[in-house]
Amino acid sequence: AQTVTQSQPEMSVQEAETVTLSCTYDTSESDYYLFWYKQPPSRQMILVIRQEAYKQQNATENRFSVNFQKAAKSFSLKISDSQLGDAAMYFCAYIPEGYGGSQGNLIFGKGTKLSVKP
Amino acid sequence: NAGVTQTPKFRILKIGQSMTLQCTQDMNHNYMYWYRQDPGMGLKLIYYSVGAGITDKGEVPNGYNVSRSTTEDFPLRLELAAPSQTSVYFCASSSMWEGTGELFFGEGSRLTVL
Numbered sequence: 001a002q003t004v005t006q007s008q009p010e011m012s013v014q015e016a017e018t019v020t021l022s023c024t025y026d027t028s029e030s031d032y033y034l035f036w037y038k039q040p041p042s043r044q045m046i047l048v049i050r051q052e053a054y055k056q057q058n059a060t061e062n063r064f065s066v067n068f069q070k071a072a073k074s075f076s077l078k079i080s081d082s083q084l085g086d087a088a089m090y091f092c093a094y095i096p097e098g099y100g101g102s103q104g105n106l107i108f109g110k111g112t113k114l115s116v117k118p
Numbered sequence: 119n120a121g122v123t124q125t126p127k128f129r130i131l132k133i134g135q136s137m138t139l140q141c142t143q144d145m146n147h148n149y150m151y152w153y154r155q156d157p158g159m160g161l162k163l164i165y166y167s168v169g170a171g172i173t174d175k176g177e178v179p180n181g182y183n184v185s186r187s188t189t190e191d192f193p194l195r196l197e198l199a200a201p202s203q204t205s206v207y208f209c210a211s212s213s214m215w216e217g218t219g220e221l222f223f224g225e226g227s228r229l230t231v232l
Contacts, residue, residue, distance in 0.1 A: 004160070045161075045208065045223040091160055105176060106221070108160025 002027045004094050006109035013082045014117050020067075021077045021112045023092030031097035034068065034075045035106065039089040048090070051075065053097075079114075087116045120144050124209050124224035131199040131231045139194040139227050141209030149212045150192040151176070151221065152184065154205040161208060167192055199231045 003026045013019035025034070036048040051059045051068050058066050063083075067076045079086055090113075093106040122143045131137055143150065148169050153161040163176030167186040181203055183195045192211075196203060206228050210221040 009158075043206065043208075043226040045210075045221070047220045050220070093160070105163050105166070106161070108162075110158060110160055 002029075002094060002096070002107050004092050004107050004109040006092050006112050008112045009110070010113045010115070012115045012117060013079070015082055015084060017082055018078060018080045019082055019114065021079075021090050021092075021114065023075045023077070023109055025073050025075065025092070025094050025107075027073070027094065027096065029096040033095050033097065034066075035093040036064070036066070036077045037091045037093060039091065039111070041088070045091070049077065082116050084116050084118060087114055089113050122209055122211055122222050122224040124207075124227050126227060127225065128228050129230070131196075131229065133199060133201065133231060135199050136195065136197050137199070139196070139207055139209070139229075141192045141194065141224060142190050143192075143209075143211040143222070144190065145211060145213070145222065146189060147211035147213045147222070148189070150186065151210045151212075152182070152192070152194045153208045153210065154178065155208060155226075156205050164194065164207075196229075201231050203229065204231045205229060
C-alpha cells in the first residue's frame with residue numbers, strides 16, 4: 001500500500017531561521033508526484049511546492065525548497081528565512097503519475113504543525 | 119476571484135438528520151473532489167468527479183452521495199448523519215489541462231453530529 005509518513009507532529013522555528021520538515025513515503029511506482037501543502041489557521045489548503053519524481057533537480061519556490069531522495073523515498077521541505085506567516089500545518093502528499101481522473105486521490109501524511117517564534 | 123466556495127462553514131446536526139454541503143468553483147475546472155479531514159489526520163477522498171454527469175467513489179464514500187449536474191457545482195449529501203461523520207469537509211477542484219498537481223481548495227466546512 002502507498003503511504004506517506006510525517007514523523008514530526010510539531011516543529012518550532014525562530015523567525016528568520018531555517019527549518020526542515022521531514023516526509024517519507026512508500027510506493028512501488030517509478031513515476032509519481034510529491035507535494036507539500038500548507039494549511040494555515042484559516043483552514044484553506046494551499047500548494048507550497050511540487051516535485052516530479054523523474055526530475056533529479058530539487059524543486060524550489062522562493063524561500064521553500066525540497067530535498068528529494070528518490071532511492072530513500074524521502075521528501076523533506078526546507079523553509080529559509082522563516083516568517084510569522086509560515087506558521088501552519090504542513091502536509092506532505094503523493095500521487096502516482098497517470099492516475100487518470102482520480103488525480104485528486106492524493107495520499108496525505110498526517111501533517112506537521114509549524115510554529116514560528118518572533 | 120472567488121475560486122472554490124463552500125457553504126455552510128459550520129453546521130451541527132443531530133444523529134439521523136440529512137444535509138447537503140454546497141461547493142461551487144468559478145475556474146471552469148473539470149475535476150472536483152470532496153475530502154474529509156479528521157483531527158490529527160490528513161485528508162481522505164470521499165468522492166470525485168471528472169466532469170458534469172460523471173462521479174466516482176474515493177477512499178471513504180460510505181454515508182455520502184454526490185451529483186455533478188454542472189461544471190461549477192459539486193454538492194455533497196450526507197444521509198442519516200452519524201457521529202463518525204463529524205469532521206471538516208473540503209471541496210477542491212483542478213484543471214485537467216494543467217496536469218497532475220495543484221488542487222484548489224475551499225475553506226472547509228466543519229460538521230458536528232451529536
